[in-house]
Amino acid sequence: MTADTPHPLDPLSAIEIKQVVSIVQKARGDDDTHYIFSSVSLLEPPKDQVLAYLGWNTPSSSSSISNTIEREAKVVLLDRLSSKIHELVVSLTKGAITRWDHPMVKGQPGLHMDEMDEAQHHIRVSQRVIDECAKLGISDMSMVYADTWTVSRHKTKNNMRLSQVLLYLRTSKNDNMYAHPLDFYPIYDFNSCKVIDIEYAQPPDSEHTVRDVPMMNRQYLPEQIGAKNLRQDIKPIHITQPDGVSFKFTGRDLNWQKWGIQIGFNYREGLVLYNIRYKDGNDTRPLIYRLSLAEMVVPYGHPSKIFNRKMALDVGEFNVGAMTNSLQMNCDCVGSIHYLDAVVCDMHGVPRTIANAICVHEEDVGILQKHTDPRGHGSYSTRSRRLVISQIITAANYDYGMYYYFYQDGTIQYEIKATGELNTHALSKDESPHPYGTQISPQLNGQHHQHHFCMRIDPMVDGTANSVAQVDLVPSDLPTGHPGNDFGNGFYLTTTIFDDTDSAKTMADASKGRTWKIINEAKLNPYSHEPVGYTLVSPHTPPLLPKPDSLVAQRATFATKTLWVTPYVDDQLYPAGFYCIQSHEPMGLPVWTKENQSVRNKDVVLYFTFGLNHVVRVEDFPIMPVESCGFTLRPNGFFAGNPAIDVPPINYLEKASCHIG
Amino acid sequence: MTADTPHPLDPLSAIEIKQVVSIVQKARGDDDTHYIFSSVSLLEPPKDQVLAYLGWNTPSSSSSISNTIEREAKVVLLDRLSSKIHELVVSLTKGAITRWDHPMVKGQPGLHMDEMDEAQHHIRVSQRVIDECAKLGISDMSMVYADTWTVSRHKTKNNMRLSQVLLYLRTSKNDNMYAHPLDFYPIYDFNSCKVIDIEYAQPPDSEHTVRDVPMMNRQYLPEQIGAKNLRQDIKPIHITQPDGVSFKFTGRDLNWQKWGIQIGFNYREGLVLYNIRYKDGNDTRPLIYRLSLAEMVVPYGHPSKIFNRKMALDVGEFNVGAMTNSLQMNCDCVGSIHYLDAVVCDMHGVPRTIANAICVHEEDVGILQKHTDPRGHGSYSTRSRRLVISQIITAANYDYGMYYYFYQDGTIQYEIKATGELNTHALSKDESPHPYGTQISPQLNGQHHQHHFCMRIDPMVDGTANSVAQVDLVPSDLPTGHPGNDFGNGFYLTTTIFDDTDSAKTMADASKGRTWKIINEAKLNPYSHEPVGYTLVSPHTPPLLPKPDSLVAQRATFATKTLWVTPYVDDQLYPAGFYCIQSHEPMGLPVWTKENQSVRNKDVVLYFTFGLNHVVRVEDFPIMPVESCGFTLRPNGFFAGNPAIDVPPINYLEKASCHIG
Incomplete structure (x- = not known):
């Protein structure tokens, strides 16, 4: 094309x-x-x-x-x-x-980054904010910075597009402002560009007292650490591909090994992968029509005012695509990198190009498969290579690396690396952050929270008519000593194919080693005689800790279940609704699945939520080392055997006796 | 020295x-x-x-x-x-x-590899085995191979050292024998070197019928796949360290970045790491006295005779150290590798050197930490480097890669990569392997099983007097709408310090995001004011599926709990006992903890079991792609902040603008 x-x-x-x-x-x-x-x-x-x-x-x-x-x-x-x-x-x-x-919606459209910049400007010149700052001894408003969180839902003002603003102070130009949170919270309207109120983070039934600003500086930038204090003993590792990369683009369609992937992007979800397929012998077999991070929610556990509204739906509220970083060679990715730019637009409709928004590269990731014959018949060992398609986004304090991986054995993996800054709050002297947070610096509170990421998986496993099954591993019903379970070891597999949307609403269950399987019932594996399929598995599926009737559960209902399956409908894309800012009626999944519908042998869509609990550590400050979570799609009876046995071991390729390839 | x-x-x-x-x-x-x-x-x-x-x-x-x-x-x-x-x-x-x-023990000593070779010789010349093979049409006994599994426990003959032998046929010299299992099972005595019986894998209350040998060949070696069928499009990736590695050995004591580690090895556990410490400013702080994989168990779920005895305790029964592979450069590890040899001995006391048994190298593992200031204050991104200390072992059909990782942010990680061959059995024509296995080739059954790995962690977090706490994240007790939980979001942290061995016997609980913390109650973090500590966390903690009174649970009691904590006692090393072959009375952990003992503010030892469920896939044959599991020890209030903020970002080091370091 x-x-x-x-x-x-x-x-x-x-x-x-x-x-x-x-x-x-x-x-x-x-x-x-x-x-x-x-x-x-x-x-x-x-x-x-x-x-x-x-x-x-x-x-x-x-x-x-x-x-x-x-x-x-x-x-x-x-x-x-x-x-x-x-x-x-x-x-x-x-x-x-x-x-x-002119749709009538019970929510607000998402936010532009330039709206947030505009907000900071208006907040800095607001007399009410200036007055509050003066009480805290702050007179230079150019050193006050605003993270414009949303109000989640407002009791009376959902017709306005509101922010509860988290303010921070910088003590110098590049100071780490998250060391200095201010303890009052302007309520800002993005449409009128006005501060309409000031709120305070008081516990129930108590008067507010604005806490002092924690003033201890906590830096991490190298120029602040000082060159002589940086580690000197890290010898370079060079990762190079002298013969070039192993993948090839046709437009935005990518071919690597036996994989084919069409790379999309939008301002909201960021990366969207389409038409994922795998070459099996002479056949190219379809796997996934569309794959994306469709929504996420980050609820905090602190029940006090202000804090109890902290539940960022970063995809729909803040637009993950628009928040994508320009990546830097050999910092964010190393090796032979192919970048793609992305184009979003600002609130005036002016296109903005994010250079190097998407990174495509290959990685060596250890052994793929190995067997040594202990009887002297030799050793076989093959290196695993994966294709990485990634972006990194910044959502105010947090930074998220988002990585799609494709492996030679037919495995697809998605990983999110959470890093960046903690969202911090001030503590009074001798105030304890327990049990809702950790004191990470004098009078500085890092509050415990969760991250729930909802993947929208629109499969086409050998065609669009697919079913989804829940697969558990359970102990035998028979007691130890029974002739059918003499030694008590018995355990076995149970597979339940979901007939409808109601039965498909399921929770992870590690006690049963629960996985799910996307299958095509019309096609059987030649050996197992079971429907061809892909297993969906994640070890990172914490339950939503807020109550089932909490505001979080109402606005981010997707996170109340690990898995939902729906019949495919054009335009059903966002599990918490399209206009999810201040959403104040059910949107997305709860609406789509209100009536029970068949999802068996149909074009179906899966919404799978994984994530992590972030119990804040002192070591997460002044910058968080990466914490990771994700999920995997593994072929399970899709192929007639390991599809990677044609990957040559290094020691078999004479010319490559010293290097991979 | x-x-x-x-x-x-x-x-x-x-x-x-x-x-x-x-x-x-x-x-x-x-x-x-x-x-x-x-x-x-x-x-x-x-x-x-x-x-x-x-x-x-x-x-x-x-x-x-x-x-x-x-x-x-x-x-x-x-x-x-x-x-x-x-x-x-x-x-x-x-x-x-x-x-x-002359100890009186209720078990047998572990097996040498040369005893297993010797066994194969004696089995091949056994007339009873030759007769059974003849019935299956096999006359060339040199093509019959024996995997000498143990009998687990024997009803009457625990004074003998017995194997239930799994036999396989090769159809050519380097044929994949696991495609051709024989369905009769010699019982072999390692001490008398005699086949004392033949057993059969019949279900309860049924006559045995020996199944035919599955004869379809299933190869994976490149010479069998054929050069023209191998992938041709994998371009080399070179990983080099032109200035050398960043670590230094003094004897077997290794220094890398701020880490210090003494590398041990024995015939049983393989790698043992001692005296793990971290340099924090001017102080070198002790973390772990001794760390090793102390035992493991691989129970299979099939309740029929023979199969119900399959519960390999590979560390104590077969000696992981002695089964260690010689590693091959750029196949098993790539980059700048430092190898250590290992020495074990054979049954005659003759030392045997395993060349390149232990691999020590550095890896680039993506971003360590990153933050972009969305207000134009720039982007900070640092690469993560880890030190890898690894070995790979072969236990008959299975191969396990075992990797200790040390990260710049104070994190210690352990990963096991399971690969190699499935343990296979014959199926009759039209016999279904369900629900205990998957047919992976015509008349070939791959049985579902679990892998449980028990790490012995002997900590010294800032000294030997340590305690262990269970840390859960739980929803608020207050209903949504209550003034203390107005929006229903409330959740918080609970920390329970174990007083004694009984209360410390605990299970993983993903619903509470359960982690454990090794703490030193005598030393408080300057910011959190909590005891300094390290968090122990794993997303791979399946429960033991065999019954609590099963033979597996009796012999591998460690696997019935995720965590045990004991007071330190010299010589208490092996949680399933030293003589664990045919163990027929409680050994190890159940004995050590029979009486409740204090484990608070003491020199303590943790036994932590993690692992994976292996639901067999067609794609796991003819060779299994790696499946991985492990655990992590992360500093949690041990340091006064992220200890890796002194790792220079690549873009800050002028000389390294294009490469790491």
Whole structure:
């Protein structure tokens, strides 16, 4: 394909964004200044059209469609004066607006980074904020920084787009501001650009007292640590590919080893992978239609006011794609790197290119498989190589590395590395942060929290008609000594295929070694005689600790179950709703699954939540070493055997006796 | 130190083994041929002497001891005629036997690899085995191979050292024999070197029928796959350290970054790490006195005869150290490798050197910590480096890679990579392996099983007086809407310090995000004001699926709990007992903890079991891609902050702008 004929799943280019914005601006007329472009992004074509385009013909599609896929953009406009939302479809093919809706929604559109910058400006000049700062002895407002968290839900003002602002002080230009939190909380309206209130973090039934600002500096930047205090004894490791990389791009379609992957991106989810397939002999077999981090939530456990609203839905509220870092060679990734840029737009509809937003590279990851014949028949050992497709985002204090891995043995893995800064709060002298946090510096509280990441997995395991099964390993019912369990060792596998959305709402259960399996019941493995499938497994599935009727559970209902399965519906993408800021009615998964529906032998979508508990350590400050979590999709009876036995061992390749390859 | 003055914890050298064996042979006299040297290895000096030697002076030790530590060997002799065991202590310092005991034990000593080779020879010439093979159409006994599993426990013959032999056929020289299991099971006595019986794998209350040998070949060696069928598109990755490695050895004491580690090894546990410490400013702080994989058990779930005895305790029964592979450069490890050899001895007391048994190297493992200031104050990103100390062992069909990792942020990690071959059995035509296994090839059954690995952790967190706490994260007791839990988000940390061995017997609980913490109650963190400590955490803690009164639970009681804590006692090393083959009375942990004892503010030892469920996949054959599990020890309030903030970011070091270091 050429630049003129994008792949139907290619993100909008900067040129296309400009075209769309221009079309909308023309149509909109005079009242321009009240509107912001909340989002401008590709409206993904209907799945049956794309399947036909990709050659995965389904009964309801025909290949003739492939020539007629319309290139469309979805545009969300927000009228900041009236708080009204406009949803537009702009056809780039036709050069025209083809839909203009005024949806009634019980939530607010997500935030732009430039809205947050704008907010900081308005907060700094707010007299109420200046007065509060003065009480704390702060007069230089340019040293006060604002992290504009959302209010989660507001008892009376959900028609406004509100932030409860967390403020920090810098004691010098590049000072680590999270060492100096201010203990008052402006309530800011993003639409009117005004501070409408000041709130305080008081416990129930108590008067607030604004705590002093913790003033001990806690730095981590090398120029602050001082060159002579840095470790001097780390000898370089060079990772190079003198013959180049083993992968190849056609447009944004990537081929590596037996894998094929179409790399998408949008302002909200960031990386989206489409059309994931694997070459098995002469067949190319489809595995996944679309894969993305569709939502996340980070609830904090402290029940006091302000803190009890801390439950960032970073994907839908703050737009993970737009928060993507420009990556730096040999810092964020090492080796032979292929970068892709990403294009998002600001609130005025101006495209912004994030250079080096996506990193594609290969890694050696230890042994793939090995066996030594203890009877002198030799030793066989093969190195494992993986393809990494990654991005790193910054959500205020936190930074998340997000890594898709593809392995030679058919395994797909996703890992999130959490790093960056703790969200901190002030403590009074002699105030204990227990049992909700850890004192990480004098009068500085790092509060315990959880991270729940919801992956949307739209599978096509050998076709779109798939089922999902729960697979448990359970002890025998028979007592020890029974003829059927003489020595008491008996345990066995149980497999329950989900018939409907209700039965598919399931929790992780480590006591049963629970995994799930995405299967195609119409196709049996030649050896196991079971449906071909992929196992979904994660050792990182903490339950949502807030109550089932908590505000967190209402707004991020996805996190109350480890797995949900739904029948595929175009435009059902976001498990906590599209307008999830201040969402105040059920959205997404609870709505889609309100009525029980069949999910067996159907085009289905899985929503899988994994994550981690972050019990704050003193060692997480002044910057957090990476903590990691993720999940794995492993072929399980999908192939007729280990698909990686054709990976040559290093010692078999003469020319590569000293190096991998 | 020189070769003449070994470190007190250095393994016996080949010369020392020869000296010991010579002393024993002289003393033993004429009846030589009945005896085998079951084991010859270092008798580790009493802990108080070693602590004094290391400079960790304790009240009960004095530095004067350091000059007088005796170099001693523990020798176990087995009289194969009488089945009697002799336990000797040989002083190398004195050149004499200083103890000679005849212990009465309810188990058998572990197996040598040459005993297993010897067994294969005797089995091949056994007329009963030849007759059974003839019935299956096998006449060339040189193509029949024997894996000599133990019988676990025998109803009447525990005075013999028995194997239930799993037999396989090779159809050509390097054929994958696990594709061709024979369905009859010789019972072999290692002491008399005779096949004493043939058993069959019949289900309860049924006659046995010997199943045919599955004859489909399933190969994985490259010469069998064929050069033209191997992947051609893997471009080399070179990992080099042009300036050399960043670590330094003094004898077997290793210094890397701020870590210090003494590397030990014995025939049973393989790698043993001693005296693990971390340099914190000007202080070197002790963390762990001794760390090793002390035992493991691999129970299978199939309840039929033969299969229900499959519960390999590979450390104590088969000797992980002696089964260690010689590692091959750029196959098993890549980069700049430092190897250590290991010395074990055969059953005749002859030393055997395993070249390149231990691999020491550094790895780049992605980002260590990163933060981008979204307000234009720049991006900070640091690469993580880890030190790897590893060995790979082969236990008949299975291969295990065992990796100790040390990170710059004070984290210690241990990983086991399971690979190699499935243990396979024959199926009749149309016989289903369900629900206890998967058919992985025509008439070939791969049975589901578990791997439980028991780490012995002998900590000294800032000294030997330590305590252990269980740390849970639990939802608030207050209902949503209560003033103390208005939004229902409340959750908090509970910390329970174990007073005694009974309360310390605990299970993993993912629903509470349970971790454990090794603490020194006498020393508080300057910021958290909590005892300094290290958190013990693993996401891989499946419960033992066999019943609490099963034979597995009786012989491998350690696996019935995730954690045990005991007061330190010299010579308590092996949680399932020293003589664990055919163990038929409680040994190890259940005996040591029979009486409840205090473990608070004491020199304590932790036994921590982690592992994995292996639900067999078709893709695990003809060779298994690596499956991994492990645990982590993370500083938690041990330091006054992230100890890795002095690791320079790559982009800060001018000379290393393109490469790590």
